[in-house]
Amino acid sequence: MKFNEIKILTILVSIFIITIIWITYLRGVININKENQFLAMGIIGNNNTIENYYSNNNTEIKLGSNNHWNISVTNNMDNIQYLDIKVKILPYNETLQALSPLPNSASLSPSPATTIYNIPFFITKGSTVYHNFTWSIENPSKITYNDNTSIGISTIININNSKYPVDLSLPIIPNIPDENNFVYSRIVFELWTFNENTNTFSFVINTPTKSCVWNQLFFKINLQN
Amino acid sequence: MLIFISITSLKPQPSNSQTQYNELRANVEVKLLIDYNLVLTLNKNGVDVSYYANILNLSLDLLEKAGTYNNAGDDKNAISTLQLAASSLNNINNEAQNALTQYYSKGYLTYISNSIVPIVTTIIIVILTTLFWIIYKQYYLTKLMKMKPEVIKHEI
Numbered sequence: 353m354k355f356n357e358i359k360i361l362t363i364l365v366s367i368f369i370i371t372i373i374w375i376t377y378l379r380g381v382i383n384i385n386k387e388n389q390f391l392a393m394g395i396i397g398n399n400n401t402i403e404n405y406y407s408n409n410n411t412e413i414k415l416g417s418n419n420h421w422n423i424s425v426t427n428n429m430d431n432i433q434y435l436d437i438k439v440k441i442l443p444y445n446e447t448l449q450a451l452s453p454l455p456n457s458a459s460l461s462p463s464p465a466t467t468i469y470n471i472p473f474f475i476t477k478g479s480t481v482y483h484n485f486t487w488s489i490e491n492p493s494k495i496t497y498n499d500n501t502s503i504g505i506s507t508i509i510n511i512n513n514s515k516y517p518v519d520l521s522l523p524i525i526p527n528i529p530d531e532n533n534f535v536y537s538r539i540v541f542e543l544w545t546f547n548e549n550t551n552t553f554s555f556v557i558n559t560p561t562k563s564c565v566w567n568q569l570f571f572k573i574n575l576q577n
Numbered sequence: 578m579l580i581f582i583s584i585t586s587l588k589p590q591p592s593n594s595q596t597q598y599n600e601l602r603a604n605v606e607v608k609l610l611i612d613y614n615l616v617l618t619l620n621k622n623g624v625d626v627s628y629y630a631n632i633l634n635l636s637l638d639l640l641e642k643a644g645t646y647n648n649a650g651d652d653k654n655a656i657s658t659l660q661l662a663a664s665s666l667n668n669i670n671n672e673a674q675n676a677l678t679q680y681y682s683k684g685y686l687t688y689i690s691n692s693i694v695p696i697v698t699t700i701i702i703v704i705l706t707t708l709f710w711i712i713y714k715q716y717y718l719t720k721l722m723k724m725k726p727e728v729i730k731h732e733i
Contacts, residue, residue: 366706377695
């Protein structure tokens with residue numbers, strides 16, 4: 353090997369070692385893994401599986417009978433998070449068209465439907481928590497409005513032993529309720545994060561690529577039951 | 578004037594215990610946010626906050642329980658539950674403040690010692706490279722000086 357080649361090789365090796373040392377150090381100081389930050393939410397059915405959500409083996413809710421679900425939330429953000437799961441009931445028709453806007457992942461906007469139940473909680477970084485969500489529907493009944501442009505379903509939703517009255521107002525569509533007297537609806541779970549700068553909960557998760565988390569499950573109730 | 582006084586006196590006024598409940602609840606909610614911000618600062622500085630998170634969650638449970646008592650008209654239990662939540666939040670506020678003070682006093686030294694490691698290592702590598710180069714150059718020159726020109730004998 354020539355004299356000049358050894359000179360260049362020595363300099364390159366020392367630069368390489370110094371670079372490795374500084375990268376290792378800076379990885380600890382600056383969080384390079386910001387892209388991997390996320391919050392995740394899942395709904396787990398009876399027997400802690402992702403099936404058997406309803407006792408009937410279909411989406412029909414047996415009136416007064418409890419559905420035992422668990423909501424799992426994983427925090428893979430940098431720090432502890434103050435979160436709130438907002439539960440909403442949204443009607444839809446039998447062709448699966450939403451009659452009330454769903455949350456929109458593209459525009460990062462939540463559903464405008466009223467929140468019927470909140471689950472606020474704190475979760476440390478890197479952990480997963482499970483929240484019991486036992487619910488049932490009691491005494492649904494039809495409300496007839498005088499203007500004849502809409503119908504309503506008045507019902508009581510019992511969540512974790514607390515009763516919440518719900519009125520689902522629907523525009524008149526031939527198939528609601530359908531010929532079997534079924535009313536179709538969905539239960540929507542939105543995950544909101546607390547923003548310490550504004551001191552309010554926000555539907556938008558503050559990751560480098562802004563995101564939102566929500567989940568939905570369909571169900572139908574029979575008004576004749 | 579008399580009619581106005583009569584109308585205002587007819588308006589249902591919240592009871593004393595309900596007013597006390599509302600004030601206490603607002604106070605607990607503010608404390609919760611203050612403590613969360615404190616815990617968040619600790620966490621951002623690398624402190625494990627699992628213990629604080631458990632207490633904060635316990636306070637949220639107590640707030641919900643107090644709301645249930647209040648809705649049922651049980652003002653006494655609603656207020657005592659809120660007082661319990663306020664007390665646990667006061668405790669973690671003190672503990673988190675102490676932890677933060679300790680972190681700032683120890684943390685600065687840790688930061689300095691952590692920054693020194695790569696700087697010192699870089700200096701050592703530069704010195705070793707220079708030394709290596711000086712020694713090698715010396716060796717190379719000595720080797721070069723000891724070389725004798727090769728004489729080629731030409732036979733006539």
